[in-house]
Amino acid sequence: MNRRIFLRHLLLGGATAALLPGRVFAGSRQPAAEAAPTQRWAQLLDYARWAPSPHNVQPWKLQVLSATEAALYYDPTRLLVHTDPTSAFTIIGLGMFIECLRIAAGPLGFALHADHAPEPRLNYSTTVPQFFATLRLTPQAPTGVADRELIKQRRTSRLHYDGRSLAPALQAQLAATAAQYGHRLEFSAESETVDFVLDLNRATLFTDLDEPATRQELARWIRTTPAEAATRKDGLWNQCFGFPGRLMHNFFFHSERFQSAWKRKILGRVYRSSTNGTAQVAWLTGRFDTRTDWLQAGAMLQRLWLELTRHGAYLHPFGSVVTNAQAHAAFVQHTNLDPADGPLWLLVRTGYSAEPPRSFRLDVHDILQ
Numbered sequence: 317m318n319r320r321i322f323l324r325h326l327l328l329g330g331a332t333a334a335l336l337p338g339r340v341f342a343g344s345r346q347p348a349a350e351a352a353p354t355q356r357w358a359q360l361l362d363y364a365r366w367a368p369s370p371h372n373v374q375p376w377k378l379q380v381l382s383a384t385e386a387a388l389y390y391d392p393t394r395l396l397v398h399t400d401p402t403s404a405f406t407i408i409g410l411g412m413f414i415e416c417l418r419i420a421a422g423p424l425g426f427a428l429h430a431d432h433a434p435e436p437r438l439n440y441s442t443t444v445p446q447f448f449a450t451l452r453l454t455p456q457a458p459t460g461v462a463d464r465e466l467i468k469q470r471r472t473s474r475l476h477y478d479g480r481s482l483a484p485a486l487q488a489q490l491a492a493t494a495a496q497y498g499h500r501l502e503f504s505a506e507s508e509t510v511d512f513v514l515d516l517n518r519a520t521l522f523t524d525l526d527e528p529a530t531r532q533e534l535a536r537w538i539r540t541t542p543a544e545a546a547t548r549k550d551g552l553w554n555q556c557f558g559f560p561g562r563l564m565h566n567f568f569f570h571s572e573r574f575q576s577a578w579k580r581k582i583l584g585r586v587y588r589s590s591t592n593g594t595a596q597v598a599w600l601t602g603r604f605d606t607r608t609d610w611l612q613a614g615a616m617l618q619r620l621w622l623e624l625t626r627h628g629a630y631l632h633p634f635g636s637v638v639t640n641a642q643a644h645a646a647f648v649q650h651t652n653l654d655p656a657d658g659p660l661w662l663l664v665r666t667g668y669s670a671e672p673p674r675s676f677r678l679d680v681h682d683i684l685q
């Protein structure tokens with residue numbers, strides 16, 4: 317399905333159009349044979365577009381080739397060259413997106429297979445969408461619809477948590493899922509470790525944002541008014557952090573105003589208090605060298621996050637501690653991680669909170685190309 321056919325489909329109206337928010341079309345005059353392929357993939361995309369991605373960059377593009385085949389591309393203008401130079405975390409996001417397509421295809425009676433391009437790193441030196449994988453649907457016995465609805469319910473919670481940790485049985489179940497993928501998931505509810513992680517995350521975030529290239533790259537994805545968030549449909553909306561829009565805007569776009577020691581101290585306290593109520597942290601270690609490793613990690617993380625959602629629990633990743641070499645080393649030393657388990661690649665706080673605001677997403681028609 318190319319752009320011309322898809323646009324014609326939209327103009328004539330059809331079942332796909334009904335899936336596109338904000339559009340109402342009259343009955344379709346599109347031949348059924350042409351409408352069906354896009355309709356099926358649009359239905360899957362309407363779930364997968366809710367997959368998480370670093371800074372909510374949503375790098376995915378999908379070209380429908382037939383009712384059972386599509387080409388997945390990524391948009392290089394949405395990559396994070398400074399904060400994700402190896403592409404590992406963006407590829408985790410793409411892996412999560414593919415896993416959501418797979419879960420969404422289950423109730424339709426399809427398994428999803430992905431054949432990936434071999435290059436480990438994404439191409440940062442172009443602005444043209446780049447091929448990522450061929451996706452194929454093959455018939456299988458239909459699976460239940462419950463998991464699929466969790467995709468739309470899942471959110472990151474950066475709000476106050478309520479002081480509870482996950483029940484031991486849930487921790488064991490999540491660790492067993494991670495082990496099936498060859499990873500180790502560990503939890504700590506020791507207040508000394510929780511405080512150490514919350515303090516380390518706060519300090520590292522502020523150190524990283526002192527670096528102009530990191531701050532400017534993140535600033536591209538900061539959305540500080542409801543209109544901006546709703547129009548751009550991507551990035552990090554201040555309401556999802558519980559911070560005032562003006563404060564967040566000034567912090568990123570007028571950083572010179574935040575240089576004095578007392579302002580930094582106050583801001584540090586405000587940020588640290590946003591994590592109040594956290595009773596537990598968790599981390600993942602395991603293979604993390606190649607594109608295949610990152611895709612596997614993404615598929616696993618999506619499964620773990622949906623399981624938390626099923627139990628009404630949330631997580632909040634602390635990416636800076638993982639990617640900042642000094643903070644990473646400090647955490648490894650503090651928790652005495654065994655190098656034999658593989659590198660630390662994810663650290664989160666986890667627990668229960670009020671329902672966070674929903675971050676925006678691109679529409680199905682923004683993703684189809």
Ligand SMILES: Cc1cc2nc3c(=O)[nH]c(=O)nc-3n(C[C@H](O)[C@H](O)[C@H](O)COP(=O)(O)O)c2cc1C
Nearest residue numbers: 368369370371372405408471472633634635636675
């Ligand atoms: C690989 C990965 C790393 C992430 N790292 C962070 C992080 O360091 N800090 C943070 O606040 N959110 C982080 N997130 C969460 C995303 O920002 C979030 O998924 C995105 O903004 C969409 O919001 P939602 O999860 O509420 O739908 C990460 C997500 C992914 C997939």
